[in-house]
Amino acid sequence: MRLETEVERRGRSSVQKDARHVLHPWADLSSVGAENSLIVREAHGVEVVDHRGRRYLDAIGGMWCVTVGYGREELIDAMQAQARMMPYYTPFGDVTNEPATELAALLAELSPGDLNRVHFTTGGSTAVESAIRIAHLYYGSQGRPEKHHVLSRVDAYHGSTYLAASLSGKDADRTSFHYESTWVHHLQSPRYDPDHSPVSAAERLSELIGEMEAAIAGIGAENIACFIAEPILASGGVLTPPPGYHAATAEVCRRNDILYISDEIVTGFGRLGHFFASEVKFGVVPDMIVTAKGLTSGYQPLGAVLISDRVAAALVEAADPAKPVFSNGFTYSGHPVACATAIANIEVMKGDDICGHVRGVGPYFVERLRELRTSPIVYTVRGDHLMACVECQVPGEVGPTPRNMALAARVDAYCEEAGLLVRPYENLCIMSPPLIITKGEIDRIAAIMADALARAERELNARESG
Structure with missing residues (x-):
């Protein structure tokens, strides 16, 4: 049997302490006390690392705010x-x-x-x-x-x-x-x-x-x-x-x-x-x-x-x-x-002419995300430079309905599983990556989002037909 490492032990302890003592901003009160928090331990560039050592591309820039990247x-x-x-x-x-x-x-x-x-x-x-x-x-x-x-x-x-x-x-x-x-x-x-x-x-x-x-x-x-x-x-x-x-x-x-x-x-x-x-x-x-x-x-x-x-x-x-x-x-x-x-x-x-960089890659970011509109479970994609939103829908059902919100939550979960953090809100997947993001990293965001949408669509179809 593999022994627990010191990093894993500290991470497990943090999860337990968080569940027992912390009331998070904008927390789902029905989940308070559950040991399910993502403990972010370190960050570099456009990526963050959790307590298990898993890396994620941070497509929400912390919370709209990490612009020049982590670790400057x-x-x-x-x-x-x-x-x-x-x-x-x-x-x-x-x-x-x-x-x-x-x-x-x-x-x-x-x-x-x-x-x-x-x-x-x-x-x-x-x-x-x-x-x-x-x-x-x-x-x-x-x-x-x-x-x-x-x-x-x-x-x-x-x-x-x-x-x-x-x-x-x-x-x-x-x-x-x-x-x-x-x-x-x-x-x-x-x-x-x-x-x-x-x-x-x-x-x-x-x-x-x-x-x-x-x-x-x-x-x-x-x-x-x-x-x-x-x-x-x-x-x-x-x-x-x-x-x-x-x-x-x-x-x-x-x-x-x-x-x-x-x-x-x-x-x-x-x-x-x-x-x-x-x-x-x-x-x-x-x-x-x-x-x-x-x-x-x-x-x-x-x-x-x-x-x-x-x-x-x-x-x-x-x-x-x-x-x-x-x-x-x-x-x-x-x-x-x-x-x-x-x-x-x-x-x-x-x-670093960050503003000039954003003017260069921002339209590409929105363009790549708008390609996702071909998915049957995407109602629309909105954005301007490095802020964007993918709005999810059960086909024929518009707005933040319970089924649409559950669908967006599945998309978010699949993104996280694949190493991408987006911000779930109602039936939306909101993104605001660090401003230093490259076109290659934008392509990675678009690819993971496309796969997450496809997986969520298959799951929806299976549930609807079952």
Whole structure:
């Protein structure tokens, strides 16, 4: 009988401890306590390795965030050097640190328009929450506190703090938690799929803008502070609006004195081939941009709100002399180790022309995945550069039905068995690989996905005929 190795023993122990003690984010509560977690032990390039030594191509980039790949010594060295010099100091009031100031200047340089003021947070959810609070302060300090309502969209995802979760519009994510509903409003999902839409892109755009204008008229523009939008709805299923949508919604906001907040937590930092996609791809210079995830390539938790000079100046000019404090921020805002990591990440991205690489391989990634539409159990394939989604279906059954979700879970399981990690959500297989991925690795993703789909189809046919 083969003896258990030390690595296997540690892995088994980790699985047991995890099952007993850890409540995972977004966990299936019915499986809590089961010893079935994937223990990821190490990572290199675009691959991760589990506790058994099995290697997987990480087609989800950790969680949309690992951009320059695992094991980049430049980022590791920056983390270590800053931790040795000074691991932490308070960011409150008029105290700061060198990495935070340098990173703020870099972000101002990379951002569009006049977004030159940076407020650091701990991640995406806190960046979104801070942006909404800034919008509230902007109008409240001008004597218009009633102008605090917020427009979001169905299928949007903006985070999991109370307010960020309230802004999110994914029905499957709404459980027995409580959500703000009196001043948060959800417009319809802007999704447009030319493969299946019964109307043209122009007609769909007209419908969406008409609904937005009607909602503003109903709520009253004098009551609305801001509109928040992901350029592409990421966790909602890589949903793309019709061309011209963002420029049109931004114009509606301008006409109605509503701030436009672009949630570039996923689309920023190279995923669409640019540091920020709002202006260069979608024709919008927002009043604020929120960023996180790829900001540090996932090596450290960090988020930021980029604020226009116009908005920032108004906050200062209208500050209450009795209470001039900007009372928003976090213990770890502008954390020096996280900011040093982000600076190193930007240097790597510039030095290796990561954005140019994405513009080169991104269309190939989407093209290879769209070949999978020939499978009878694929409803559609959506994507833009290095974010994509394969939507599964039992033939003739559309949407996140129980059978479609079970089918996608089988596809996901077959992918994992073959050494590929994709993100299962409802009846979707979502992918966002590290930005350094090569065409050869893209071919590997497409081949494993094709085989997984074929296996799931055969299993479905056998079950249906049996």
